Structures are given as C-alpha cells and as structure tokens.
Amino acid sequence: MRRAEKSMQPVLNVFNDQVLYLKHNLNARAIASIKGELKTIESDVSRLIKEMNSSIKEANDFIKTIN
16 A cells, blocks of 8 residues: 555646646636737727717717807
C-alpha cells in the first residue's frame, strides 16, 4: 500500500498542474471574450448618447418655435 501511495503522488501532481493550466486557459478566453463584448457595449452606448443628444436638440428647437 505504501508503495502504491508513493507512486500516486507524482501522478496527482501532474494532474493538478494540468487542471491549473486548463483553468487559466479558460479564464484567459473568458476575459478575452468579455473584452470584446465591452467594446461592443461601449460603441452601442456612444451611439445611443449621440442619438439622445440629437433628439434633445430637436425637442428644444421645436419648443423654441412654439414660444
């Protein structure tokens, strides 16, 4: 049993290293994906702000014509 126990630890160490590698790799991919989404969201928000400012200007111009 002791011999078997001693032979298991090196295998478990390698397995643990591989699990850690996979975790880091998956985290890196997830972060890269989120960064891509962030750029899309920032672009959408910028476009929305421009459209809102344009609408506000049009509304203000209309209100000026009423007065």
